[in-house]
Amino acid sequence: MTQGNRPVRAWVFDAYGTIFDVHSVIAAAEQLFPGRGTALSKAWRAKQLEYTWLRSLMQRHADFEQVTRDSLAFVCADMELAASAADLAGLVTAYRSLAPYPDAIVALPVLQARVPLAILSNGAPAMLDALIRHNGFENTFSAVLSVEDAGVFKPDPRVYQLAVDRLKMPAVDIGFVSSNGWDAAGAKAFGFTVCWINRNNAGTEKLGVEPDVVLSALTDIDRLFA
Amino acid sequence: MTQGNRPVRAWVFDAYGTIFDVHSVIAAAEQLFPGRGTALSKAWRAKQLEYTWLRSLMQRHADFEQVTRDSLAFVCADMELAASAADLAGLVTAYRSLAPYPDAIVALPVLQARVPLAILSNGAPAMLDALIRHNGFENTFSAVLSVEDAGVFKPDPRVYQLAVDRLKMPAVDIGFVSSNGWDAAGAKAFGFTVCWINRNNAGTEKLGVEPDVVLSALTDIDRLFA
Numbered sequence: 001m002t003q004g005n006r007p008v009r010a011w012v013f014d015a016y017g018t019i020f021d022v023h024s025v026i027a028a029a030e031q032l033f034p035g036r037g038t039a040l041s042k043a044w045r046a047k048q049l050e051y052t053w054l055r056s057l058m059q060r061h062a063d064f065e066q067v068t069r070d071s072l073a074f075v076c077a078d079m080e081l082a083a084s085a086a087d088l089a090g091l092v093t094a095y096r097s098l099a100p101y102p103d104a105i106v107a108l109p110v111l112q113a114r115v116p117l118a119i120l121s122n123g124a125p126a127m128l129d130a131l132i133r134h135n136g137f138e139n140t141f142s143a144v145l146s147v148e149d150a151g152v153f154k155p156d157p158r159v160y161q162l163a164v165d166r167l168k169m170p171a172v173d174i175g176f177v178s179s180n181g182w183d184a185a186g187a188k189a190f191g192f193t194v195c196w197i198n199r200n201n202a203g204t205e206k207l208g209v210e211p212d213v214v215l216s217a218l219t220d221i222d223r224l225f226a
Numbered sequence: 227m228t229q230g231n232r233p234v235r236a237w238v239f240d241a242y243g244t245i246f247d248v249h250s251v252i253a254a255a256e257q258l259f260p261g262r263g264t265a266l267s268k269a270w271r272a273k274q275l276e277y278t279w280l281r282s283l284m285q286r287h288a289d290f291e292q293v294t295r296d297s298l299a300f301v302c303a304d305m306e307l308a309a310s311a312a313d314l315a316g317l318v319t320a321y322r323s324l325a326p327y328p329d330a331i332v333a334l335p336v337l338q339a340r341v342p343l344a345i346l347s348n349g350a351p352a353m354l355d356a357l358i359r360h361n362g363f364e365n366t367f368s369a370v371l372s373v374e375d376a377g378v379f380k381p382d383p384r385v386y387q388l389a390v391d392r393l394k395m396p397a398v399d400i401g402f403v404s405s406n407g408w409d410a411a412g413a414k415a416f417g418f419t420v421c422w423i424n425r426n427n428a429g430t431e432k433l434g435v436e437p438d439v440v441l442s443a444l445t446d447i448d449r450l451f452a
Contacts, residue, residue: 054381057279186284189285203300207286
């Protein structure tokens with residue numbers, strides 16, 4: 001994939017929702033609250049993101065584990081699910097062992113053979129470390145960057161700047177990959193070359209910028225080089 | 227109501243959802259898409275707010291009418307509602323004639339007799355002017371402040387600062403009133419004395435700050451003075 005005549009010199013991936021399936025917590029949620037697991041997971045994810053945006057704008061940052069915990073507590077109360085402290089803690093801990101998407105398992109080694117790969121995630125460092133170790137990705141990424149180094153969440157440009165600073169490349173030389181349409185928009189507004197992975201045929205977010213490429217799976221990225 | 231020993235010297239109101247019912251567009255939506263009006267209104271409002279937060283963080287501001295139009299277009303496509311350009315324009319225009327909540331009609335004149343009232347809203351000036359004229363509130367508010375003067379949406383502190391600058395009072399002397407829990411949290415983080423109007427018994431947002439007072443209607447504010 002080239003932007004103008006410049007090839008992508010590194011791929012930077014969003015983690016939650018792009019490499020790792022946040023809805024792999026459904027099984028644990030379903031066990032606690034039979035028949036409500038999918039609805040809980042969906043509402044939890046929406047509230048979690050809302051809280052990252054609000055705390056960033058309010059200048060009241062807390063790390064992603066705290067936001068994940070707070071959003072789960074709000075949603076359980078809102079859905080009138082009687083969750084104990086241990087239930088809540090168990091579900092938050094499940095974020096450390098999310099499953100990767102099948103296309104991530106296939107695509108990452110292929111891409112890694114060509115250029116360096118990195119992660120740029122809302123996750124706190126300890127959450128990301130655990131997730132990467134759990135899934136055996138210790139040797140896949142040359143950098144795992146957390147928003148904690150910026151003290152604010154995506155899509156604040158200071159977050160995307162972390163990848164430019166670490167990789168020491170112009171933003172346009174970096175291919176940024178996200179399944180979150182709003183993250184793809186934020187990354188494009190920042191200046192990356194952006195692939196939006198639209199696995200579920202979602203509509204394009206109307207935020208005034210569009211990704212360079214829309215693909216249906218991570219395995220399609222490699223074709224862009226062919 | 228006092229904060230420490232300081233009385234509230236002015237009340238500043240959020241507009242959409244606090245004085246004016248954003249869901250008064252349901253009737254128009256229902257006429258266009260029978261059986262889907264309530265779901266459309268709810269999804270539209272959620273997406274509209276999401277876009278205000280994302281554009282603020284991305285530093286890609288567009289005014290509230292644009293965001294309202296974009297979020298409606300996204301949601302209609304997502305819900306597979308075949309909306310014509312005229313349908314979309316009609317619904318967006320309905321934001322200029324939203325109905326006030328019944329408790330707002332009763333409470334505002336009572337409060338106005340004591341201290342100055344103002345509006346501080348995400349709305350663009352032309353939207354707010356039309357809404358206030360439509361509802362006969364021309365003489366109710368001594369200031370109608372739009373985020374357009376800050377170039378960013380709530381809960382960015384630069385928005386709340388507009389009220390301090392205009393009213394020339396310390397933030398803590400200003401009573402800020404919102405039905406949007408996240409707006410109440412943002413206003414409290416900024417330093418206002420905050421009333422959250424919780425008409426529907428919603429849960430408290432877990433954003434690290436809490437409003438000073440939670441009331442179920444605007445008519446309860448006056449009791450705080452008694």
